[in-house]
Amino acid sequence: xxxxxxxxxxxxxxxxxxxxxxxIAGIYPVGTRLPSVxxxxxxxxxxxxxxxxxxxxxxxxxxxxxxRTSGRxxxxxxxxxxxxxxxxxxxxxxxxxxxxxxxxxxxxxxxxLAEETEEQGNE
Amino acid sequence: xxxxxxxxxxxxxxxxxxxxxxxIAGIYPVGTRLPSVxxxxxxxxxxxxxxxxxxxxxxxxxxxxxxRTSGRxxxxxxxxxxxxxxxxxxxxxxxxxxxxxxxxxxxxxxxxLAEETEEQGNE
DNA sequence: ACTATTGTATTATTCATCTGGTACAATAAT
DNA sequence: ATTATTGTACCAGATGAATAATACAATAGT
Numbered sequence: 001x002x003x004x005x006x007x008x009x010x011x012x013x014x015x016x017x018x019x020x021x022x023x024i025a026g027i028y029p030v031g032t033r034l035p036s037v038x039x040x041x042x043x044x045x046x047x048x049x050x051x052x053x054x055x056x057x058x059x060x061x062x063x064x065x066x067x068r069t070s071g072r073x074x075x076x077x078x079x080x081x082x083x084x085x086x087x088x089x090x091x092x093x094x095x096x097x098x099x100x101x102x103x104x105x106x107x108x109x110x111x112x113l114a115e116e117t118e119e120q121g122n123e
Numbered sequence: 124x125x126x127x128x129x130x131x132x133x134x135x136x137x138x139x140x141x142x143x144x145x146x147i148a149g150i151y152p153v154g155t156r157l158p159s160v161x162x163x164x165x166x167x168x169x170x171x172x173x174x175x176x177x178x179x180x181x182x183x184x185x186x187x188x189x190x191r192t193s194g195r196x197x198x199x200x201x202x203x204x205x206x207x208x209x210x211x212x213x214x215x216x217x218x219x220x221x222x223x224x225x226x227x228x229x230x231x232x233x234x235x236l237a238e239e240t241e242e243q244g245n246e
Numbered sequence: 247a248c249t250a251t252t253g254t255a256t257t258a259t260t261c262a263t264c265t266g267g268t269a270c271a272a273t274a275a276t
Numbered sequence: 277a278t279t280a281t282t283g284t285a286c287c288a289g290a291t292g293a294a295t296a297a298t299a300c301a302a303t304a305g306t
Contacts, residue, residue, distance in 0.1 A: 008133065009132055010293060010294085011294070012294085021225050025225065025226070026227075037252085037253065038252090038253095046294085046295090047295050047296070048296095049296085050294060050295080052253080052254075052255095053293095055253095056254095066252085066254095067252085067253090067303095068254095068302055069251070069252040069301085069303040070252065070253095070303075070304070072252090072253075088226055089226050090236075090240060092219060093219070093233075093236055093237045093240040094240060096216075097240070097241065100212060100215055100216075102144050102148065103144070103147060103211055103215070104148055107241050110216075111238065113212055113213075114216045114237065115234065117213060117217060117220070134263080159281075159282065159283085161281090161282090169265090170264060170265045170266070171265095172264075172266085172285095173263085173265080175284075175285095176263095178283095189282085189283060190282085190283090191271080191273070191282070193274070193283095
């Protein structure tokens with residue numbers, strides 16, 4: 001499992017984002033145990049405190065829960081995961097239109113450009 | 124002219140981004156003079172140094188140039204502005220697909236959801 | 247009972263960002 | 277010539293992010 005960070009945002013927010021995506025994508029399946037904070041931190045070449053902070057955020061959101069000494073687990077609430085997935089997709093779509101409109105594209109123009117982009121660059 | 128910043132990224136990067144958008148949108152038209160660093164800083168409730176840093180970035184990118192004492196101007200290179208606009212639009216479209224694929228949507232599914240989102244929420 | 251592993255808390259340090267204040271050089275306006 | 281405004285540079289301080297190094301409580305495994 002690879003971890004990549006950009007430098008323009010706090011790392012712990014990027015970690016939280018990526019872990020959330022892995023849960024949604026099923027890479028960390030429902031109900032399963034995550035690697036320990038220390039393992040994940042080593043994997044991401046990050047301080048355990050930073051990893052801890054990111055995971056605590058997801059816990060607050062209800063996507064994770066931790067059992068004191070056995071480890072940290074993905075929620076078993078499939079419906080919650082579905083909702084978050086759908087909510088994120090909506091946000092992504094809305095942000096797409098918002099940004100395109102900022103650039104002076106109408107919504108139909110934005111869609112047209114997206115379709116063209118879809119056909120071409122698949123790298 | 125209003126300025127809004129989120130707290131998850133450095134302010135000067137957000138300023139650079141917003142000024143770039145204003146140039147592309149024609150709010151700061153080609154060749155015109157910008158308000159002074161101090162004016163813009165006051166307008167955005169930001170330290171002049173922060174504004175200066177953001178504008179210096181755009182200068183490095185060739186979107187602005189400054190005449191020592193008369194002020195700072197938008198480039199007259201319309202073609203450059205067009206290119207940047209188009210490049211940004213491409214980036215936005217690619218990022219849209221990238222994020223949707225991370226959420227487990229295929230490209231056609233992503234487009235479908237975008238079309239639905241387009242019809243509905245226009246707030 | 248003992249040990250190792252778990253999440254968690256604490257403290258100190260480094261670093262970039264941002265602010266605030268000041269200063270300087272160049273020149274347009276007077 | 278003088279003045280005001282321009283971009284620009286510099287420095288000190290405050291804040292938050294991230295690292296580093298520990299330490300502790302709880303419990304599963306032995």
